[in-house]
Amino acid sequence: MNALILEDDELVGELLETVVAGIHQGANVSLARSLSEAQQLLDSDGRYQLYLIDWQLPDGSGLDLVKRVRAGDRDVPIVMVSGRSDRESVLRAAHHGISGYITKPLDVQLLHERLTKLVPAVEPGHGSADEYLKASLNSVVQLPTDIDPADVLELIGRQQELSPAQLAERWREEAALTARLLDVANSSSFRRTGKPVESLRDAISNMGVAMALNQALALALDVAGKIDNPDLQAQARAFHDMALQVSREAQKLAMRLGKSPSSFQQAGLLSRLGEMAVLKVLNQFTAEGGSLNGSEVEQCIGQWAQDYGNRLKVHWKLPLSLRDMIGAVHFLPKDSTREDRLVMRAAALIAGGQSDSDDCQRLLRRIGLELKPSTEESQYGVRS
Structure with a gap:
């Protein structure tokens, strides 16, 4: 199920998101903090099965979103969330076809009861995992940690x-x-x-x-603890371990070059962002009754990891330089000369057990390092 929450108060928005996730295991929740942001989400992916809409917003009225949704769908559940509790306001909102009205401060138990009645049960096994990933791409904006x-x-x-x-x-x-x-x-x-x-x-x-x-x-970034499917959980742990290893190797290289290791560590940690996001969505798919086999999981990761990773990088507003360093973990053009990218690619090869490969040795030479035959942490020597 996809749900859209329009709420400008960050704490209230997070509370609403938690309640929705608790009612409907595997829900995809998109959280907008302004009317314009919610309108953009509808423009990009207008398929939601639940709306929670605040009335008073910094850039307009939540009723405008109610009118737009109802113009195209008379049945989808819409709950108005507002600090207004007077009869006139409730009747005004009801006139536009809302399904429920909740006043602030929120009564979590009442909200839970109302939403439980409104949100229909999901029929299991609808569509393929690939179709599910395609439909969820625009609504996945966070990891389940x-x-x-x-x-x-x-x-x-x-x-x-x-x-x-x-x-x-x-x-x-x-x-x-x-x-x-x-x-x-x-x-x-x-x-x-x-x-x-x-x-x-x-x-x-x-x-x-x-x-x-x-x-x-x-x-x-460690999503394994929030994934219920054992096979997907094991994959999440493996990808997180890969990212940690790349981060550690990038840190070592940066320090040997006399550079601050922080951004190199971050790039390594974020290097499996797309895979983690895909596994999160596949976990939701199985929670809603979908079935997967091992080859399907690998195929979905191969096809969708880059798209989901890019989606999160944009949503999190990662600097372009950091995005380039993350990208270098997976691929580095032969004509690339940026030292930070060379370091990240070398770190990825070393973390993957390819330290003796010609590619890795060539990269180390290009950044002025050589790999010493040692198992100690300080194994990179600066070439004179």
Whole structure:
């Protein structure tokens, strides 16, 4: 099922999204924060089975969207969400054919009950996985993790102005992230004294804001825990491990070249973004009764990973330079001279066990490094 939520308040929007996802396992939820954004979503992919629409918006009235939807579909469920509770407002909205009216502040239990009655059950097995992926492409804008990668990327974009204390305050309710950062801060690589690090703020201070943000991004991109299908879950873990390995190798190369490793790590972590998104959608497909075999999964990933990855890169507003570095993990034109791209391609080959290949050795020479026959971390020597 595809649902469109039009709500300018970020917290209310996230709450509505959570309720919809809880009612309908595998729902594709598109969240718009303005009337114009919702209109654009309808223009690009107007097939939704549920609408939750706020009345008062920064750029107009949610009733305008209600009128547009009802002009083409008299039956699709539309729930108006508004701070207006007077009888005149309710009647005015009802005149335009809404299916329900919920007032703010939201009563989650009431909302759950109303939506459960409105949202029809999904008949299993409709269409193929390929058709499902095609239909879902324009509505998939996030990965199913507890931490939104878009939020982490936004923080990364302004990391120079963030302090450990500010990050600690922002993340104080994120139990999984806190545990991860404490584990990293207490590892041999970062621990500075014999006394263990016990607070989130101290953990971030120990490793630095940039490293803490990259650890948060790695966790945000780990979708395996939110995928129910065992086969798809195993693939999600494998792709996440691949991304982590590329990130680690890119970090090593960057440091040997005397460069800040942060952007190289990020490119590595994001290098399997499309595959993760495809697996998320395939999990929704199976949750709604669709069936898959191993060859179909591989075919879908091969056909759709790039499209879904590009969709997320645009939605998350990734800088063009970062997108190019991510792309170099998978393909590098022979005439490419940008050092950051050469590093990412070399890191991908090393992570894939191809460090001895002619391509990898040639790339290392082009960036002024050579691969030493050693299993230690510092295995890249700078050529004089």
